[in-house]
Amino acid sequence: MILLKNATVVNADGMCETDVLIDGETISHVTPNIECFGAEIIDCEGKLVFPGFIDMHCHLRDPGQTHKEDMESGTRAALAGGYTTVCCMPNTTPPLDNPAMMNYIRTRSAALDNADVYPIGCITRGQKGAELCEYGRMKEAGAIAVSDDGLPVSNGAVMLNALKYAKTFGLTVLSHSEDKSISGTGVVNAGENATVCGLRGIPKAAESAGIARDVLLAEEAGARLHVCHVSTAESVDIIRQAKKRGASVTCETCPHYFAATDDEILSYNTNAKINPPLRASDDVDAIIEGIADGTIDVIATDHAPHGFDEKNKEFDYAPFGTVGLETAFSVAYTRLVLTDAIKPTDLCRLMSAAPANILGLTDRGRIEAGARADIVIVDPDAEYTVDARTFKSKGKNSLFDGWRLNGQITDVFVKGERKTL
Numbered sequence: 001m002i003l004l005k006n007a008t009v010v011n012a013d014g015m016c017e018t019d020v021l022i023d024g025e026t027i028s029h030v031t032p033n034i035e036c037f038g039a040e041i042i043d044c045e046g047k048l049v050f051p052g053f054i055d056m057h058c059h060l061r062d063p064g065q066t067h068k069e070d071m072e073s074g075t076r077a078a079l080a081g082g083y084t085t086v087c088c089m090p091n092t093t094p095p096l097d098n099p100a101m102m103n104y105i106r107t108r109s110a111a112l113d114n115a116d117v118y119p120i121g122c123i124t125r126g127q128k129g130a131e132l133c134e135y136g137r138m139k140e141a142g143a144i145a146v147s148d149d150g151l152p153v154s155n156g157a158v159m160l161n162a163l164k165y166a167k168t169f170g171l172t173v174l175s176h177s178e179d180k181s182i183s184g185t186g187v188v189n190a191g192e193n194a195t196v197c198g199l200r201g202i203p204k205a206a207e208s209a210g211i212a213r214d215v216l217l218a219e220e221a222g223a224r225l226h227v228c229h230v231s232t233a234e235s236v237d238i239i240r241q242a243k244k245r246g247a248s249v250t251c252e253t254c255p256h257y258f259a260a261t262d263d264e265i266l267s268y269n270t271n272a273k274i275n276p277p278l279r280a281s282d283d284v285d286a287i288i289e290g291i292a293d294g295t296i297d298v299i300a301t302d303h304a305p306h307g308f309d310e311k312n313k314e315f316d317y318a319p320f321g322t323v324g325l326e327t328a329f330s331v332a333y334t335r336l337v338l339t340d341a342i343k344p345t346d347l348c349r350l351m352s353a354a355p356a357n358i359l360g361l362t363d364r365g366r367i368e369a370g371a372r373a374d375i376v377i378v379d380p381d382a383e384y385t386v387d388a389r390t391f392k393s394k395g396k397n398s399l400f401d402g403w404r405l406n407g408q409i410t411d412v413f414v415k416g417e418r419k420t421l
């Protein structure tokens, strides 16, 4: 048994000073002044104790691109960032589009025993945007949701059918909403900085028009839709209005969309080449507003590891993406909590409770008696400089490399077991 003494426990609905007793794989008691003979005692004075973070959106590159990341390095990176559950996107080689692949991810996750990994199955076979996968059999084999992240379903009729079909199995569609005919060959946000740099722009409507379509299709289907990596003011507004109408729509943003603007591209830093692209400051403000008013439900990482040589190219030729698992908490804590935009309880909602709720992971996302003992302890006063070279992830392509951040993960428990970070 493990006893967390003097803990400041942060749940989505409140914070309290208490002790937490872990018995085996479960939290058995959450009350002040627990005495437990023989328990290992961890003094949490001055620390914040959150339910383990849950990342709804990361890329572990396994199978097929394991020079970028694999299940082992990816789950160790997850633990280092306080994530006890992560969901991996299916754009692997081959894509995760059948039950055997779901089985592979779940089996490998159990064998590694780091962060718990759930696969997200493809919407369409091979992410080709035409034929739907077998959602029922994929769900039985462990799929937690479906998505064609990276290669959005361009055909509206296919997307409508996918939403209806997913609904019959109680699966949520995670949509990378983008109209590729609008984004074209763009590499950065269309705007002043794109012009200054001489880089091709991606109009904001590529994202917001895609989201508008998917929201309307989800309402038509009466299905649940979760919109991935929202980055523009218009996108937030579309989702805000849909929620007011009562649509079953949720959404996420990522740390880079509230902590950075497209000024990052002025140095041609390819780690700032991300899709959707980093936006201008008015969009960043709208994202923070959406987080604060609850329109944005979740902070996900969109952790996208790449090899050094792949990113170390001319801007036009480098792949999109930044790693994020090992910095998400600190970036969010520094840029949202310490600026008083949100409270620690909101951060718990965004990084743990809401993802658990959306994904139907009813045994986690909360510190309470009976819950799975997935716990992260953070030192809110710690300040450090991000050094990507020290990451557990194989991907060192971090937009946040060199940033000064507050809030550091000190201990992580998965199913009651204290993990080495």
Ligand SMILES: [Zn+2]
Binding pocket: 149, 150, 176, 228, 229, 275, 276
């Ligand atoms: Zn995406």
